[in-house]
Amino acid sequence: MIQDTVLVVTLVLMGAIVAAFLFVAINAKNDGGEYAPIQGRAYAIRSKLFWVLVVAGVLITTVTTLDLPYAATRGEMAGVDKQIDINGKQWYWEIADTSAKVGETVVFNVSAGDVTHGLGVYDQDMRIIGQTQAMPGYANSLKLTFDKPGNYKLMCMEYCGVAHHAMVSDFTVTE
Amino acid sequence: MNDSTAIAPMPGSSKLAILAYLGISALVYVLMMVLGLLMRMGQANWLGLPADLFYQIMTAHGAGMVGISGLAGSAVMWYFLRRYVDLTVGILWANLAFFLSGVVLILGGIFLGGYAGGWTFLFPLPSHGMGLWGPVGAACFLGGLLLIGVGFLLLYLDVARAIISKYGSLARGLGWPQLFGNSDETPPPAAVVAATMVLLVNITGIVAGAVVLVLILVNLFMPEFEVDALLTKNLIYFFGHVFINATIYQAVIAVYEILPEYTKRPWKVNKVFLGAWTASTIMVMAVYPHHLLMDFVMPTWALVLGQIMSYTGGFPILVVTAFGALTIVHRSGIQWDMPSGLLFLSMFGWAVGVVPAVIDGTIAVNNVMHNTMWVPGHFHMYLIVGLVAMLFGFKYYITGQDGKPGMFDKLAFWIYSLGGVGLSVTFLISGYFSVPRRWAQHMPEWVGLSQPAALMGAAVALGAAIFAIRFLTSLKHARAV
Numbered sequence: 001m002i003q004d005t006v007l008v009v010t011l012v013l014m015g016a017i018v019a020a021f022l023f024v025a026i027n028a029k030n031d032g033g034e035y036a037p038i039q040g041r042a043y044a045i046r047s048k049l050f051w052v053l054v055v056a057g058v059l060i061t062t063v064t065t066l067d068l069p070y071a072a073t074r075g076e077m078a079g080v081d082k083q084i085d086i087n088g089k090q091w092y093w094e095i096a097d098t099s100a101k102v103g104e105t106v107v108f109n110v111s112a113g114d115v116t117h118g119l120g121v122y123d124q125d126m127r128i129i130g131q132t133q134a135m136p137g138y139a140n141s142l143k144l145t146f147d148k149p150g151n152y153k154l155m156c157m158e159y160c161g162v163a164h165h166a167m168v169s170d171f172t173v174t175e
Numbered sequence: 176m177n178d179s180t181a182i183a184p185m186p187g188s189s190k191l192a193i194l195a196y197l198g199i200s201a202l203v204y205v206l207m208m209v210l211g212l213l214m215r216m217g218q219a220n221w222l223g224l225p226a227d228l229f230y231q232i233m234t235a236h237g238a239g240m241v242g243i244s245g246l247a248g249s250a251v252m253w254y255f256l257r258r259y260v261d262l263t264v265g266i267l268w269a270n271l272a273f274f275l276s277g278v279v280l281i282l283g284g285i286f287l288g289g290y291a292g293g294w295t296f297l298f299p300l301p302s303h304g305m306g307l308w309g310p311v312g313a314a315c316f317l318g319g320l321l322l323i324g325v326g327f328l329l330l331y332l333d334v335a336r337a338i339i340s341k342y343g344s345l346a347r348g349l350g351w352p353q354l355f356g357n358s359d360e361t362p363p364p365a366a367v368v369a370a371t372m373v374l375l376v377n378i379t380g381i382v383a384g385a386v387v388l389v390l391i392l393v394n395l396f397m398p399e400f401e402v403d404a405l406l407t408k409n410l411i412y413f414f415g416h417v418f419i420n421a422t423i424y425q426a427v428i429a430v431y432e433i434l435p436e437y438t439k440r441p442w443k444v445n446k447v448f449l450g451a452w453t454a455s456t457i458m459v460m461a462v463y464p465h466h467l468l469m470d471f472v473m474p475t476w477a478l479v480l481g482q483i484m485s486y487t488g489g490f491p492i493l494v495v496t497a498f499g500a501l502t503i504v505h506r507s508g509i510q511w512d513m514p515s516g517l518l519f520l521s522m523f524g525w526a527v528g529v530v531p532a533v534i535d536g537t538i539a540v541n542n543v544m545h546n547t548m549w550v551p552g553h554f555h556m557y558l559i560v561g562l563v564a565m566l567f568g569f570k571y572y573i574t575g576q577d578g579k580p581g582m583f584d585k586l587a588f589w590i591y592s593l594g595g596v597g598l599s600v601t602f603l604i605s606g607y608f609s610v611p612r613r614w615a616q617h618m619p620e621w622v623g624l625s626q627p628a629a630l631m632g633a634a635v636a637l638g639a640a641i642f643a644i645r646f647l648t649s650l651k652h653a654r655a656v
């Protein structure tokens with residue numbers, strides 16, 4: 001699950017920053033004498049850090065933009081088994097079909113009838129597997145492949161008024 | 176660093192005005208934190224908050240926190256900037272008057288008019304209150320924002336005028352002759368460079384915000400005047416992103432000015448510094464599409480640019496400013512007291528909060544993290560542990576409360592900072608578990624995540640209350656220079 005990777009990377013990087021600040025805070029009260037040599041060393045570290053971040057940034061950008069979630073919205077429907085229209089309204093989902101079969105690739109064509117909503121698809125463990133905005137006047141197409149059978153939930157991800165949190169519908173994936 | 180060694184006293188009634196900005200902000204922060212605490216307690220099932228009240232509180236907390244941060248940030252900028260350029264005291268007061276009138280309208284719109292459309296007033300929600308609020312409540316809220324915007328616009332126009340009349344142009348205020356040319360004139364001080372960046376982005380942002388507010392206001396009363404939802408969303412997030420970010424870019428001037436006093440080391444305005452601020456000027460404005468990564472209909476190039484700008488936007492902060500703070504403090508023999516401690520903490524909070532923000536700027540990550548608690552997780556980190564710590568550090572400084580801190584101050588420092596980190600981390604963990612943001616009522620399995628969060632929120636609010644009391648009771652010692 002991508003959330004795991006995200007959490008680990010975040011904690012590692014945050015930990016590195018914690019370590020750097022703690023290191024400096026602990027040593028701060030010692031007087032290191034002349035500033036110039038300290039600054040010189042810091043600048044050397046900084047330029048290394050800069051290049052490490054540049055290289056990492058370029059690599060990560062390249063890898064993560066190879067497969068964007070936008071293809072279906074641009075009309076690419078190859079390999080799609082089923083399209084389902086979903087319309088968000090205050091405060092319920094109008095869903096053309098609330099089921100799919102395991103292994104099917106489904107495209108949800110998502111729009112809204114009044115205000116902006118957001119369609120989040122949650123799996124049996126209540127974790128998001130994909131989402132898109134539901135905006136009046138626009139149709140966003142969310143493509144998902146359902147690998148596991150079970151009860152999924154379609155939940156509202158964009159604040160849409162006082163019953164926003166009650167906009168939850170079921171979606172069933174059968175064998 | 177300064178172009179003059181002796182600093183002129185504050186002109187006219189500006190000292191009083193600055194203290195009014197800071198005093199009001201201290202009180203409002205504590206009050207708004209209590210509102211935040213109520214929301215977290217509601218989500219923890221410790222408090223039976225009806226959904227309509229929850230969303231009204233959420234709207235007040237969001238608008239209040241963003242607005243007061245703008246006010247407090249501008250006070251820090253004004254305080255240091257007037258050391259170098261000739262600012263107009265009357266405009267400083269006028270901005271406060273606009274601000275307070277706007278606040279009255281906003282509070283009326285929310286708590287009398289029932290408006291609960293969120294501080295981001297995502298169109299067309301303001302005109303769809305479904306009986307909870309009507310056009311008048313929404314119009315009060317939006318009109319209040321507009322008034323506040325007018326005040327800030329005046330303030331930044333005055334800043335622009337003052338910088339141009341001293342340095343000749345805004346390009347010179349950003350130090351472009353030194354950055355791009357081979358001018359060996361001394362570049363402008365850090366405060367001027369930062370203020371130039373801020374006025375450029377904020378004037379642009381506020382104008383965009385004003386345009387969209389007017390569009391929505393007209394539509395409220397004349398629904399046949401049609402407005403496009405995606406266009407307004409672009410304008411709203413452009414304005415909102417720029418405005419909240421500019422608060423930190425103003426407050427950080429306190430770090431540039433005060434840490435060198437403590438460490439007896441200069442914060443040098445060199446090419447790297449100037450380059451970072453010029454880059455930030457562009458990136459802060461170009462990065463806003465990362466709020467629209469889940470609007471699949473947006474042009475792909477804009478969304479990919481949103482990801483790239485999110486990555487590069489972290490550079491000037493991490494690699495230049497946070498690193499600069501570490502360098503200037505390292506083995507400096509600094510004396511830790513409230514101003515230096517809070518300012519150092521604030522650089523930590525800013526840097527560490529950038530991490531989850533940048534990661535969420537990745538389209539693939541946003542697909543599972545957008546509008547989850549991950550988002551308030553990252554921004555509470557750099558607002559509570561970053562921005563607000565910076566502001567309270569400045570408040571301790573300006574009221575002469577340096578030197579050995581008292582027991583209460585120390586206590587407040589630790590509960591505030593640990594509580595702030597804890598509160599933000601619990602938000603992040605909720606995001607990891609896909610808990611959506613802005614849900615008045617949580618699913619049973621999520622309630623356990625909100626309970627420790629509510630405790631941390633209480634710690635933060637308590638710490639801030641002590642900071643605020645210490646500031647308000649020390650006003651008579653405030654510096655006049």
Ligand code: HEM
Nearest residue numbers: 208211212214215237240293294558612613614632635636
């Ligand atoms: C005691 C400290 C604080 C607590 C307990 C707190 C709590 C909260 C909670 C529970 C939410 C709503 C989360 C959700 O979406 O479900 C929230 C949203 C927010 N908070 Fe805070 N907060 C605190 C401090 C701050 C500070 C210092 C700032 C800014 C300087 C701030 C700015 C915001 C903003 C902008 C939102 C978004 C509102 C929206 O989603 O419309 N908060 N906060």
Ligand SMILES: [Cu+2]
Nearest residue numbers: 117156160167
């Ligand atoms: Cu909805």
Ligand SMILES: [Cu+2]
Nearest residue numbers: 156158160164
């Ligand atoms: Cu909703």
